[in-house]
Amino acid sequence: MDFDGRVVVVTGGASGIGRATVQAFAEHGAKIVIWDVQEEAGAAYASELNAAGTEAIFSQVNVVDSASVDAAAASATEKWGRIDVLVNNAGIVRDGQLVKYKEGAVQKMMSDEMFEKVIDVNLRGVFNCTRAVVPVMIENQHGRILNASSVVALYGNFGQTNYVATKSAVIGMTKVWARELGKHGITVNAVAPGFIRTEMLDSVPDKIIDRMVAATPVGRIGTPEDIASAYRFLASDSAGFINGTVLSVDGGMVLGT
Numbered sequence: 001m002d003f004d005g006r007v008v009v010v011t012g013g014a015s016g017i018g019r020a021t022v023q024a025f026a027e028h029g030a031k032i033v034i035w036d037v038q039e040e041a042g043a044a045y046a047s048e049l050n051a052a053g054t055e056a057i058f059s060q061v062n063v064v065d066s067a068s069v070d071a072a073a074a075s076a077t078e079k080w081g082r083i084d085v086l087v088n089n090a091g092i093v094r095d096g097q098l099v100k101y102k103e104g105a106v107q108k109m110m111s112d113e114m115f116e117k118v119i120d121v122n123l124r125g126v127f128n129c130t131r132a133v134v135p136v137m138i139e140n141q142h143g144r145i146l147n148a149s150s151v152v153a154l155y156g157n158f159g160q161t162n163y164v165a166t167k168s169a170v171i172g173m174t175k176v177w178a179r180e181l182g183k184h185g186i187t188v189n190a191v192a193p194g195f196i197r198t199e200m201l202d203s204v205p206d207k208i209i210d211r212m213v214a215a216t217p218v219g220r221i222g223t224p225e226d227i228a229s230a231y232r233f234l235a236s237d238s239a240g241f242i243n244g245t246v247l248s249v250d251g252g253m254v255l256g257t
Contacts, residue, residue, distance in 0.1 A: 194250025
């Protein structure tokens with residue numbers, strides 16, 4: 001798990017799973033590139049890493065904006081001449097039923113805005129970031145692309161038409177890119193987290209959390225570090241023959257559904 005001299009880009013790297021992923025690579029010698037819309041948090045984290053002895057830079061990036069992504073990729077390449085790992089972690093949720101029907105009438109429907117916003121960030125963002133870094137990976141004949149999917153992409157989830165659509169599509173893109181890029185020394189894999197203890201769960205009622213735990217054979221909610229460890233392994237030389245796979249990191253939750 002030695003990443004000395006390797007450059008790792010993490011989208012959404014200022015908080016949650018992204019922050020834990022940055023830390024996991026930094027602890028093993030990587031040079032870190034944080035892409036996030038949160039300017040203050042991202043810049044502060046990069047400064048913290050540099051103070052601790054890790055070379056790190058931050059770029060404020062909206063993954064939906066291809067020009068922003070391309071500029072950030074060019075900046076990282078100009079500084080270090082390479083990008084070895086891209087972790088497409090950035091994502092959002094806008095939950096709601098397709099059609100909420102109650103008492104004989106339609107109460108609410110998922111809006112165009114709710115659908116399109118999630119598609120833009122979770123799917124177009126993965127496309128934009130991957131397209132931006134692949135040329136430098138091809139030039140160096142080495143790369144690891146890691147995409148955030150979700151266990152809900154494997155079995156669906158109530159009230160998440162938009163989110164599940166993106167996470168299922170990410171699996172499809174992962175498999176296409178694995179075929180296209182393998183000949184250039186680039187592997188492409190996806191990680192499908194289960195329920196993970198992040199800010200997204202802060203507003204979830206305890207009774208729902210209890211149900212999540214009950215559906216997870218190991219009997220607990222996952223941590224950001226659980227996901228970060230999976231990313232770090234798939235980015236390592238030890239995983240060089242793993243390509244086009246979807247790794248569920250869910251405590252066996254899929255087995256319990």
